[in-house]
Amino acid sequence: MTMSSYESLTTESAVSLVKKLGLFAQSESLSCQEIGDGNLNYVFHIIGKEKSVIVKQALPYAKVVGESWPLTLERADIENRALRLQGKYAPDYTPKVYYSDKDLAITIMEDLSHLEIARTGLINGEDYPLIAEHTGEFIARTLYSTSDFAMGPQEKKKLQNTFCNPELCDITEGLVFTDPFFDADTNDFEEGLRSDVEKIWQDTALKLHAAQLKRLFLTSGDALLHGDLHTGSIFASARETKVIDPEFAFYGPFGFDIAHFTANLFMNALSRPESRREPVYAHIATVWDVFNREFTRLWKEDNKEAFARTEGYLKWLLADIFEQATGFMGLEMIRRTIGLAHVKDLDGIADTETRLEAKRRSLSIGARFVKERRQFSTADELVEAFKEGL
Numbered sequence: 001m002t003m004s005s006y007e008s009l010t011t012e013s014a015v016s017l018v019k020k021l022g023l024f025a026q027s028e029s030l031s032c033q034e035i036g037d038g039n040l041n042y043v044f045h046i047i048g049k050e051k052s053v054i055v056k057q058a059l060p061y062a063k064v065v066g067e068s069w070p071l072t073l074e075r076a077d078i079e080n081r082a083l084r085l086q087g088k089y090a091p092d093y094t095p096k097v098y099y100s101d102k103d104l105a106i107t108i109m110e111d112l113s114h115l116e117i118a119r120t121g122l123i124n125g126e127d128y129p130l131i132a133e134h135t136g137e138f139i140a141r142t143l144y145s146t147s148d149f150a151m152g153p154q155e156k157k158k159l160q161n162t163f164c165n166p167e168l169c170d171i172t173e174g175l176v177f178t179d180p181f182f183d184a185d186t187n188d189f190e191e192g193l194r195s196d197v198e199k200i201w202q203d204t205a206l207k208l209h210a211a212q213l214k215r216l217f218l219t220s221g222d223a224l225l226h227g228d229l230h231t232g233s234i235f236a237s238a239r240e241t242k243v244i245d246p247e248f249a250f251y252g253p254f255g256f257d258i259a260h261f262t263a264n265l266f267m268n269a270l271s272r273p274e275s276r277r278e279p280v281y282a283h284i285a286t287v288w289d290v291f292n293r294e295f296t297r298l299w300k301e302d303n304k305e306a307f308a309r310t311e312g313y314l315k316w317l318l319a320d321i322f323e324q325a326t327g328f329m330g331l332e333m334i335r336r337t338i339g340l341a342h343v344k345d346l347d348g349i350a351d352t353e354t355r356l357e358a359k360r361r362s363l364s365i366g367a368r369f370v371k372e373r374r375q376f377s378t379a380d381e382l383v384e385a386f387k388e389g390l
């Protein structure tokens with residue numbers, strides 16, 4: 001079915017649509033609720049007698065700001081195509097797509113409501129013992145499989161051309177890489193942090209590092225990234241992990257996705273009492289171990305690069321990915337603290353002084369990761385530096 005023009009769905013029209021598509025019988029009584037709590041989209045949860053689905057629709061503006069921030073509907077198509085590719089390379093960790101419509105900007109997919117958004121669970125004290133292993137496999141497989149090494153440069157460039165995503169990249173370039181370092185209108189921070197924030201605006205060395213990392217984001221095209229892999233983009237349980245929402249997908253630097261996952265884990269650690277932080281630290285070590293192991297396995301199994309067996313090449317590449325990821329991780333911690341889009345882990349700390357202290361730690365540790373990224377070479381060293389910064 002194609003519709004020539006966009007219309008935003010309501011709970012009623014979402015139900016009509018899934019019936020019209022034959023996903024449910026016309027006569028079936030369905031319940032439908034809009035459950036989207038992200039920054040950009042509508043998410044309808046439709047439940048029938050024997051099955052349920054999710055209908056996700058992109059809005060022509062950023063929900064987090066309102067209609068004054070228009071946003072391309074093209075992102076729904078990017079998300080749908082990214083989900084299908086991620087489903088090919090990491091099927092265990094990707095929701096199934098049943099239907100998509102470019103004009104309506106919708107994707108109808110597997111209902112994951114038996115799982116919980118990992119950010120919510122982590123805030124409520126869940127540890128999700130397999131989340132880091134699964135996410136490490138997801139990142140290594142999706143990145144390696146869409147890189148020059150797996151696809152060869154010609155095929156990769158053809159795919160890269162179809163994932164340009166300029167508007168969503170512009171959001172990241174502004175909100176993550178630029179605005180927090182200037183007195184920009186998009187910034188949003190508590191008055192109690194003003195002197196810490198002004199220090200960032202005056203920190204020329206930090207700004208130079210941010211500029212270098214931004215350039216890497218602007219110019220590298222290593223692999224098809226998820227592009228927004230924070231803990232709110234993961235559904236989890238004790239046994240299962242599903243990575244959702246790849247609307248920011250584009251060809252970017254290898255280190256970006258793992259950086260966002262680990263930054264959001266560190267910010268969750270800041271929200272926990274000391275006695276509950278170890279499982280989060282263990283996730284940071286595990287995701288790096290698994291990423292390195294899986295990337296190495298795929299590299300050795302199938303590689304189109306003539307230099308693949310050249311002594312030292314893989315080792316150098318993994319070290320380079322770690323260095324850039326450490327910098328991206330620090331930038332994500334800074335922007336989630338003082339930029340437009342915050343995290344509930346920090347904002348949800350009820351006591352004002354404790355919350356401000358946690359946010360100060362997020363800024364100072366984040367800045368250290370950015371500036372000293374070349375000095376770290378293992379996840380354990382990152383955890384040690386984090387502890388030193390507490």
Ligand code: SR1
Nearest residue numbers: 039062064171175228341
């Ligand atoms: C206007 S969108 C704000 C943030 O939400 C998304 O999840 C991305 O992280 C983006 O930076």
Ligand code: MG
Nearest residue numbers: 038228233245
């Ligand atoms: Mg999202």
